[in-house]
Amino acid sequence: MSDMSYVRSEMLPERAPPASQIGFVGWIRANLFNGVGNSILTILSLIFLWYILSALLPWIFAPTWNSGSLNECREIFGADGGHGAACWGVIRERWVQLLFGFYPEAERWRPIVGFGLLFVALIPVLFNMISRRMNWVLLLAVLGLAGLYLGGALGIIAGLLLLGAAGFVGFKAFTTSKEDRAAEIESGAKRLPNPFIFSAIYPFIAPWLLWGGSIWLPVGAALGFVVGYFAYRFLAPVVGSLAGLIIAVLAALIWWLLLMAPMVDQLDALFTIGEGPGAENLLALEPVESRNFGGFMLSITIGVVAIACSLPIGVVLALGRQSDLLIVKALCVGFIEFIRGVPLITLLFVASTLLNIFLPPGTNFDIILRVLIMVTLFAAAYMAEVVRGGLAALPKGQYEAADALGLDYWKAQRLIIMPQALKISIPGIVSTFIGVFKDTVLVSIIGLLDPLGLSNAIRADQDWNGVVWELYGFIAFMFFVFCFSMSRYSMYLERRLRTDHS
Amino acid sequence: MTTTTDPHQGQFRLSMLLYDSRYRSMTIQIVALIGFLMLIGWLLSNTAQNLADLGKEPGFSFMFEPAGYDINQRLLDYNSQDSHLRASLMGLLNTLLVAAMGCIAATVIGVIVGVLRLSPNWIVARLSAVYVEGFRNVPVLLWIVFIMAVLIETLPQPSAFRKGEASMSLWDTVAITNRGVYIPEPLFSRSLGDIHLLGSSALRFDVSLDLLALLAVLIAGILTSVLIKRRADVIQEATGERPRTWHLRVGAIVVPFILVLAVLGFYLGYPELKGFNFKGGTHLRNSLIALWLALSLYTGAFIAEIVRSGILAVSKGQTEAAGALGMRPNRTMSLVVLPQALRVIIPPLISNYLNLTKNSSLAIAVGYMDITGTLGGITMNQTGRELETVLLLMLVYLTISLTISAVMNWYNESVKLKER
Numbered sequence: 001m002s003d004m005s006y007v008r009s010e011m012l013p014e015r016a017p018p019a020s021q022i023g024f025v026g027w028i029r030a031n032l033f034n035g036v037g038n039s040i041l042t043i044l045s046l047i048f049l050w051y052i053l054s055a056l057l058p059w060i061f062a063p064t065w066n067s068g069s070l071n072e073c074r075e076i077f078g079a080d081g082g083h084g085a086a087c088w089g090v091i092r093e094r095w096v097q098l099l100f101g102f103y104p105e106a107e108r109w110r111p112i113v114g115f116g117l118l119f120v121a122l123i124p125v126l127f128n129m130i131s132r133r134m135n136w137v138l139l140l141a142v143l144g145l146a147g148l149y150l151g152g153a154l155g156i157i158a159g160l161l162l163l164g165a166a167g168f169v170g171f172k173a174f175t176t177s178k179e180d181r182a183a184e185i186e187s188g189a190k191r192l193p194n195p196f197i198f199s200a201i202y203p204f205i206a207p208w209l210l211w212g213g214s215i216w217l218p219v220g221a222a223l224g225f226v227v228g229y230f231a232y233r234f235l236a237p238v239v240g241s242l243a244g245l246i247i248a249v250l251a252a253l254i255w256w257l258l259l260m261a262p263m264v265d266q267l268d269a270l271f272t273i274g275e276g277p278g279a280e281n282l283l284a285l286e287p288v289e290s291r292n293f294g295g296f297m298l299s300i301t302i303g304v305v306a307i308a309c310s311l312p313i314g315v316v317l318a319l320g321r322q323s324d325l326l327i328v329k330a331l332c333v334g335f336i337e338f339i340r341g342v343p344l345i346t347l348l349f350v351a352s353t354l355l356n357i358f359l360p361p362g363t364n365f366d367i368i369l370r371v372l373i374m375v376t377l378f379a380a381a382y383m384a385e386v387v388r389g390g391l392a393a394l395p396k397g398q399y400e401a402a403d404a405l406g407l408d409y410w411k412a413q414r415l416i417i418m419p420q421a422l423k424i425s426i427p428g429i430v431s432t433f434i435g436v437f438k439d440t441v442l443v444s445i446i447g448l449l450d451p452l453g454l455s456n457a458i459r460a461d462q463d464w465n466g467v468v469w470e471l472y473g474f475i476a477f478m479f480f481v482f483c484f485s486m487s488r489y490s491m492y493l494e495r496r497l498r499t500d501h502s
Numbered sequence: 503m504t505t506t507t508d509p510h511q512g513q514f515r516l517s518m519l520l521y522d523s524r525y526r527s528m529t530i531q532i533v534a535l536i537g538f539l540m541l542i543g544w545l546l547s548n549t550a551q552n553l554a555d556l557g558k559e560p561g562f563s564f565m566f567e568p569a570g571y572d573i574n575q576r577l578l579d580y581n582s583q584d585s586h587l588r589a590s591l592m593g594l595l596n597t598l599l600v601a602a603m604g605c606i607a608a609t610v611i612g613v614i615v616g617v618l619r620l621s622p623n624w625i626v627a628r629l630s631a632v633y634v635e636g637f638r639n640v641p642v643l644l645w646i647v648f649i650m651a652v653l654i655e656t657l658p659q660p661s662a663f664r665k666g667e668a669s670m671s672l673w674d675t676v677a678i679t680n681r682g683v684y685i686p687e688p689l690f691s692r693s694l695g696d697i698h699l700l701g702s703s704a705l706r707f708d709v710s711l712d713l714l715a716l717l718a719v720l721i722a723g724i725l726t727s728v729l730i731k732r733r734a735d736v737i738q739e740a741t742g743e744r745p746r747t748w749h750l751r752v753g754a755i756v757v758p759f760i761l762v763l764a765v766l767g768f769y770l771g772y773p774e775l776k777g778f779n780f781k782g783g784t785h786l787r788n789s790l791i792a793l794w795l796a797l798s799l800y801t802g803a804f805i806a807e808i809v810r811s812g813i814l815a816v817s818k819g820q821t822e823a824a825g826a827l828g829m830r831p832n833r834t835m836s837l838v839v840l841p842q843a844l845r846v847i848i849p850p851l852i853s854n855y856l857n858l859t860k861n862s863s864l865a866i867a868v869g870y871m872d873i874t875g876t877l878g879g880i881t882m883n884q885t886g887r888e889l890e891t892v893l894l895l896m897l898v899y900l901t902i903s904l905t906i907s908a909v910m911n912w913y914n915e916s917v918k919l920k921e922r
Contacts, residue, residue, distance in 0.1 A: 343861070
């Protein structure tokens, strides 16, 4: 009996796990039915889902796209058609209005082009995976499409030329590999200009496209920055950087306040054909009044401007709040706490009723501009708190290291502190952006025709009296798309900028 | 952040104001202060000039003139002959009412959804995620207007109850109509009456003695219950045995309360259909319900995320350490996990309460008479005092906000990790 061994001399072959532990069944057992409580929860939520979907799906896929009024929808569905199925006719009839408000039909290409260019301008800021040449392809393509859309011999020729250029650059970009291109640049081939140039020009193009008027106004406004830049460039070595900065700002102000208006008038006169009321300005777009703005165009305009302006102002306010200068700090804290303490609607009341009282007698400027100012200030205060959180989260060693390197305050902020602080606060910054964009619907309370304001007008229409779900569902869906993609983008950005190795 | 240089030898020169770090900060501050004061002065002089041109004398005396408008949902008695001040007070109380209701409901929703989002159950976690993303990414004003429209368009009219097309819910006690929800109201057949405070001034209010009596009994019951718990603690310390006290503690609160209710002759007044509308019961208007629902669902989505991150913030080692010490799961939860999670949860939670209170100003879109609707709406339009009313409105909200943030700072200070 001594040869009876209890120890196995060779390994057993590995057996497949039981069928109930792997694949779909295993997943269901692990995630949905592990335990009594979980099973009950699963069944309850399945019943809930069934209940929702069985009501929602027939409602959504109702063949009412071509109906002209709520009554027609009801006819399609018999007596209680208002409840069991959506009446999509309202969206078909009014979606243009929900997008553009009362913007003149002939001019609608302008906001569309402006929106397309916005993406072109944003891409180099937002993403770094698109190459420089692809950016120019996009820009040329958008401009070309705009030309074709405009029609007319000139528009079509220009559009085709631009599209051809886009195709050429795109073709070259696709046919040369990255390494070859890098080698070419290394050996001194000419590169296309940095697409950031267009991002910098865009803030001057967009208002001109939207509001129209003479092209020389945005050109003049942009020239102010050029004047300031050159003043600083040439004077700073002579009189020192701080004095140079002050002089540059003064020079730009003098340009804007005193010299710009005569120049614009002169240039306008130069390009105007004819006299009196029949005169036609060759380089001007048909002016569109602010009260014709509306729909998502208005929301996006307010949102984009407030978002773009609030970040720099917020950074300055946050730095002011963290600074050692007592008075500056007190001013910043007071401003931030005041704005954060009151609801946006009171600030909009200020914009709609009080801002004209605060300004010199006789000033009466555009309601959208007034709203923009207040919304920007509002967003900036929240942004300041977010950035302050990022500044506070930086280890003290970073500040000390910057000091030890002998960097002055602004250099330390620009090169060491801000890049890290802003990176930490990305989630907060983006959620502030989303909040600002959502808050733009509040302008409907002071009478601007954003989507919500338009929805009231549509529901007051006799044809669509009683339409609720379709209309608000559509608006909510649009907002959801914008806000959700912003929050996904912030997650992407966080991943991209992550430098730790965990 | 300041760089210090060696003390400068020699005379003071004017350029040192800019280029010497000892003086520069002072220069910048003085310039900033002068600029700020000039801005304020400029705004004030413009305002004075404009108001003079319009022939308006700035002042707050209009607040004591008769308001002349009615407020349909109110907590204290009010009629259209009362002053604007009293109308604003009604509005403020309505703001606080919807804010309090909203905070409670949002917390309940948020905690439930936040916990469900962490559930190992895939469907439940996904459903909660859909709820959170759906509500967070759509403007709250849209939710308010939308829920209001749904209430008006889809609920039955009171006349439908007469024709038998609709019936009351919850055993004929609650009527849900498109004019609002009627719920039973508590009434007392042997009521003690009210005391009227502050005479007939704008701030007058009545205090129900029934309510006071109930509150007194409730507080006394809770105190007794606490005393019973203390005694049980003492016995446990001395003998190691804890006497069974929960029935005593519940009884100390419930029994006297029910006795007082019986003495006061408590009964419920049910809503009844009379004529074209419901009478009796408490009438919750659509505007209040829409605002309340929308604010709580919207803020609840934010609170769910806060609760989730708070729970995730307590590292697993803490739970395991508590288990290693021999603690039972519920003791682990109450003594180890919750205190640490609450430290993360409470500050953003309070700031969300603050946001909810500020968002309640959107009531003006559905006609709920909160402070924005009374003071910033009808009073402003009737008196034409934009400057004064908006200033008062901002002051009210600022007071609420600063009070809440003072409470939050105090709390943060008290739960801060004690570093030694």
